[in-house]
Amino acid sequence: MASSSVVITLDGAKEVSVIEVNDRPQGVRPNAEEKQKAANPKRFTQLLFMKAHRIILFVPWLATKTFGIFGTIRSRVAASDPEDSRYRGRLYVFIKAILAVSLIALLFEIAAYYNGWDLSSVNPWEVPNLLHWCYLAWMDFRAAYAAPFLVMLSKFCIVLFLVQSLDRLLQCLCCFWIKYKKIKPVAEDDDIEDGKNFPMVLVQIPMCNERAVYEQSIGAACELDWPRDRFLVQVLDDSDDELIQSLIRDEVMLWKDKGVNIVYRHRFIRTGYKAGNLKSAMACEYVKDYEFVAILDADFRPNPDFLKLTIPHFKGKPDVGLVQARWSFVNKDENLLTRLQNINLCFHFEVDQQVNGIFLDFFGFNGTAGVWRIEALESSGGWLERTTVEDMDISVRAHLNGWKFVFLNDVKVLCELPESYEAYKKQQHRWHSGPMQLFRLCLPSILTSKISVWKKANLIFLFFLLRKLILPFYSFTLFCIILPLTIFIPEAELPVWVICYVPITVSILNILPAPKSFPFLMPYLLFENTMSVTKFNAMVSGLFQLGSSYEWIVTKKTGRASESDLPSLVLERDSDKNDGDKIQMHRGLSESGLEILSKVKEQKKQLSTRRNRIYRKELMLALLLLTAAARSLLSKQGIHFYYLLFQGLSFFVVGLDLIGEQVT
Numbered sequence: 001m002a003s004s005s006v007v008i009t010l011d012g013a014k015e016v017s018v019i020e021v022n023d024r025p026q027g028v029r030p031n032a033e034e035k036q037k038a039a040n041p042k043r044f045t046q047l048l049f050m051k052a053h054r055i056i057l058f059v060p061w062l063a064t065k066t067f068g069i070f071g072t073i074r075s076r077v078a079a080s081d082p083e084d085s086r087y088r089g090r091l092y093v094f095i096k097a098i099l100a101v102s103l104i105a106l107l108f109e110i111a112a113y114y115n116g117w118d119l120s121s122v123n124p125w126e127v128p129n130l131l132h133w134c135y136l137a138w139m140d141f142r143a144a145y146a147a148p149f150l151v152m153l154s155k156f157c158i159v160l161f162l163v164q165s166l167d168r169l170l171q172c173l174c175c176f177w178i179k180y181k182k183i184k185p186v187a188e189d190d191d192i193e194d195g196k197n198f199p200m201v202l203v204q205i206p207m208c209n210e211r212a213v214y215e216q217s218i219g220a221a222c223e224l225d226w227p228r229d230r231f232l233v234q235v236l237d238d239s240d241d242e243l244i245q246s247l248i249r250d251e252v253m254l255w256k257d258k259g260v261n262i263v264y265r266h267r268f269i270r271t272g273y274k275a276g277n278l279k280s281a282m283a284c285e286y287v288k289d290y291e292f293v294a295i296l297d298a299d300f301r302p303n304p305d306f307l308k309l310t311i312p313h314f315k316g317k318p319d320v321g322l323v324q325a326r327w328s329f330v331n332k333d334e335n336l337l338t339r340l341q342n343i344n345l346c347f348h349f350e351v352d353q354q355v356n357g358i359f360l361d362f363f364g365f366n367g368t369a370g371v372w373r374i375e376a377l378e379s380s381g382g383w384l385e386r387t388t389v390e391d392m393d394i395s396v397r398a399h400l401n402g403w404k405f406v407f408l409n410d411v412k413v414l415c416e417l418p419e420s421y422e423a424y425k426k427q428q429h430r431w432h433s434g435p436m437q438l439f440r441l442c443l444p445s446i447l448t449s450k451i452s453v454w455k456k457a458n459l460i461f462l463f464f465l466l467r468k469l470i471l472p473f474y475s476f477t478l479f480c481i482i483l484p485l486t487i488f489i490p491e492a493e494l495p496v497w498v499i500c501y502v503p504i505t506v507s508i509l510n511i512l513p514a515p516k517s518f519p520f521l522m523p524y525l526l527f528e529n530t531m532s533v534t535k536f537n538a539m540v541s542g543l544f545q546l547g548s549s550y551e552w553i554v555t556k557k558t559g560r561a562s563e564s565d566l567p568s569l570v571l572e573r574d575s576d577k578n579d580g581d582k583i584q585m586h587r588g589l590s591e592s593g594l595e596i597l598s599k600v601k602e603q604k605k606q607l608s609t610r611r612n613r614i615y616r617k618e619l620m621l622a623l624l625l626l627t628a629a630a631r632s633l634l635s636k637q638g639i640h641f642y643y644l645l646f647q648g649l650s651f652f653v654v655g656l657d658l659i660g661e662q663v664t
Contacts, residue, residue, distance in 0.1 A: 091536075091537055092617055095617060095624065096620055098481065098485070098624060099620055099623055102485070102627045102628065102631075103627055105138065105488040109488065109631055109634055110634065142488075142489055143491065146489050147492055150485060150489055150491075151492040154478070154486070154492055157473075157474045157478040158478070158494075160470050160474040161498070163466065163470070164466060164474070165505075165506050167462065167466055167467075168509055169509065172512065174355040174359060175350065175355055175513075178358055183358055184408075185313055185357070185358075185406045185408060187315065188316045198226065199291040199292060199311060200230055201230065201232075201294060201307055201311065201371075202232050202234060202290040202293040202294070202374075203221050203224065203231055203232065203233045203234065203293075203294045203296065204234045204236055204278065204281055204293060204295050205218065205221055205233065205235050205236060205296050205298060206236045206277045206297065207235070207236065207237055207239070208237075208238040208239055208240075208270070209238075209239045209554065210239070210244070210248075210298035211244050211247070213299045214248050214251060216299075216301050217299065217300060217301065218233070218251050218252065218255060219255075220296070220301040220302055221233045221296060222260045225304040226308070228259060228261055229261070231261065231307070232261045232262070232263065232290070233255075233261065233263070234262075234263055234265060234284075235248060235252050235262065236265050236267075236277045236281050237249075237265065238267055238273075238277050240270070245266060248264065249266075252264040265280070267280060272383075272385030273388070273390075274367075274390060275383045275384060275393075276385050279383040279384075279385070282377070282382060287374070290374060291374060291375075292314065292372065292373055293371070293372050294372075295367070295370060295371075295372070296368055296369065296413075297369075297415070300327075300368050300369055300414065300415045301413070301415070302325075302369070302414075303413075306411070307371070309325075310323045310408065310411060311371065313406050313408070314373060317404070319402065319403060319404050320373065320403070320404050321372065321373050321375075321377075321398050321403030321404065322370055322372050322398065322403070322405045322406070323370060323371045323408060324363070324365060324366060324369065324405065324406070324408065325369045325370065325411040325412065325413050326407075326408065326410075326411060326412050326413070327366070327369060327413060327415050328412035328413060328415070329341075329414075329415060329416060329417050330415070330416055331416050331417055332417060335419060335659075335660055336659060337417075337420075337421060337659050338417045338418075338660075339517060340524050341417045341418070342514055342517065343510060343514050343517045343520065344510070345417075346514040346517075347511075347513050347514075349407075350409065353407045353409075354407055354409050357405060357406060357407030358407075361404035361405055361406075362395075362405055363395070363407060364391065364392045364395050365391040365394060367390070367391035368413075373403075376398050376401075376403045379398075379403075380394060380401050380403070381394075381397055382394075386441060387437040387441065388433065388551070389430070389431070389434030389437070389438055392434065392435060392438055393438055396442050396446075397442075399455070399459070400445060400446065402450075402451070418660075419660055422613055422657070425615075426555070428531060428535060428538065429537070429541075429551070430553070432468070432472060432535045433538040433541050435542065436469065436538075436539055439464045439465075439468070440545070443460070446459050468539070469539060471535075472532055472536045472539045473536060475528070475529060475532035475535070476533055476535070477536075478494075478498075479503075479529045480532060480624075483640075483644070484624050484625050484627070487629075487635070487644070488631060490635065496639055499639060499640065499643055503525055504521075504525065507524055507528075508521065510524070511524060522646075526650040527650060527654075529650075530618065530651050530654050613657050614656065615654065615655045615656075615657065617655075618652075618655030619652065621651045621655075622648050622651035622652035623648075624648075625647050625648030625651060626644070626649075628648075629644035629645040
């Protein structure tokens with residue numbers, strides 16, 4: 001036992017009979033339990049000192065990291081390119097105005113919170129000070145004017161949100177049905193070995209200043225497994241750089257010397273962009289000898305059997321005007337931006353294109369990796385230069401003329417995704433402004449066409465309005481404007497299922513075609529809401545024919561799908577003195593090799609030192625959302641706070657161009 005008992009008999013002391021003495025006989029050592037009890041206070045003290053030491057070390061570490069982050073942000077802002085005048089547009093002014101009002105409201109709410117002001121228990125005529133009176137005036141204005149308007153707008157956006165989510169769900173169910181029934185387009189059997197069964201095919205490669213990818217695209221087209229006397233490769237070069245023109249022309253001559261039927265075409269005036277380039281090529285006299293035309297953008301590298309997998313789907317089907325293959329991305333795991341793009345495009349091909357192709361025989365041509373029947377192009381009016389989405393334009397006109405489309409989900413063509421946010425933003429602006437331009441132009445033709453009422457409804461309400469107009473409208477309005485404003489106007493508070501449950505469910509549906517990307521579910525949801533400001537701005541500019549809707553900027557490519565890089569190739573060839581004759585034969589650069597090499601080095605240096613940009617709209621929205629997150633702490637709205645916080649941080653990261661490729 002821990003203690004010993006000693007019995008002492010005291011004469012005359014009746015009250016005391018037993019006394020317990022906490023003592024131990026001499027020579028008896030304490031056991032392990034007693035040692036542990038004796039050491040516990042000492043160990044506890046040591047543990048406290050260790051934790052305090054860690055806390056003391058953590059504070060300077062946290063301060064160093066924080067100052068480092070702010071230093072990085074400061075350097076990014078200082079090194080950023082000056083924004084063009086577009087940021088002074090109405091959308092930017094609108095966001096700044098809302099941010100200013102929200103900051104003022106936040107100050108009033110903080111003052112009211114700490115002073116315990118309550119509108120229901122205060123007589124407006126007995127206000128103690130001017131600040132209290134302003135708060136009461138704001139509360140009265142909020143209840144009478146702001147709240148009813150915001151409630152009405154939020155209900156309208158919620159209805160659009162639910163309709164679009166229902167459309168997404170039905171598309172996914174149709175895709176599951178296709179997978180379950182194993183439905184896919186079937187080509188008629190064809191004796192491919194018989195040379196007479198090979199139709200004449202024209203392969204077009206439109207490009208403009210494609211220094212990084214011209215070799216891979218020309219090489220892939222020339223290596224297609226098709227009789228060389230039955231196809232012609234047209235390299236349609238719109239480059240305004242004489243160096244790149246020379247390199248592309250030399251590459252064409254190289255393949256021509258190998259026996260490939262290939263021609264080089266260059267336009268001195270780049271009118272109509274890609275549509276004008278294709279229209280000019282189709283005007284050639286020899287095009288009448290060809291039955292089909294395959295279009296491959298400069299960064300696309302089809303497998304040699306591409307034509308053998310697509311052309312047979314035209315046989316025995318004179319009403320088929322287009323066969324579209326799926327895109328596959330060589331750099332989908334390059335960075336977070338490419339991973340998120342891969343999720344979107346996987347859903348687009350796996351669900352959108354496949355479902356519409358199977359059930360409607362119609363979908364939007366993707367502009368590349370497809371084969372057209374030349375008769376379908378000519379009967380539909382050919383390539384027009386009226387919009388920046390010439391591929392969607394010809395698709396709609398061909399559909400109105402009764403042509404059917406076939407989508408091959410199993411035939412994949414390698415290409416690459418934009419790796420910088422700047423390139424991706426410009427691409428998305430063109431992809432979302434062009435459809436609105438086209439909708440204005442095509443609406444009369446759709447209404448007066450001879451197609452069925454169901455097909456007209458599909459074109460107007462699903463293809464254009466729901467997926468091209470409503471989606472960017474409610475995404476931006478509901479989640480970037482209404483949601484932060486409801487924090488200051490609680491009468492219009494959005495329910496949790498609108499903020500959390502439905503968006504997460506829709507995001508899960510979007511990510512199903514790319515199951516390996518499931519860990520990026522939350523970044524995908526936040527990034528899609530972040531991109532809504534770009535898509536909304538593009539949609540409005542296209543719908544109202546604003547100046548930015550006519551912009552066409554070629555998406556920057558890195559050439560990751562190619563086997564060699566141009567600068568390294570030139571360096572290797574010019575560094576080897578014994579390869580002088582080889583350079584002259586293959587590139588014709590023996591006399592001007594040093595000059596071309598210096599130009600290539602200079603271009604490469606300019607690309608490597610490109611400065612990142614600062615996106616003011618995204619930064620304004622980041623401040624708005626973070627301000628609303630700060631206000632939500634006062635009302636203890638848990639889910640609202642976390643959503644606003646992380647969404648605001650995502651806008652902040654994108655606004656500082658901290659997503660995508662690393663630039664200095």
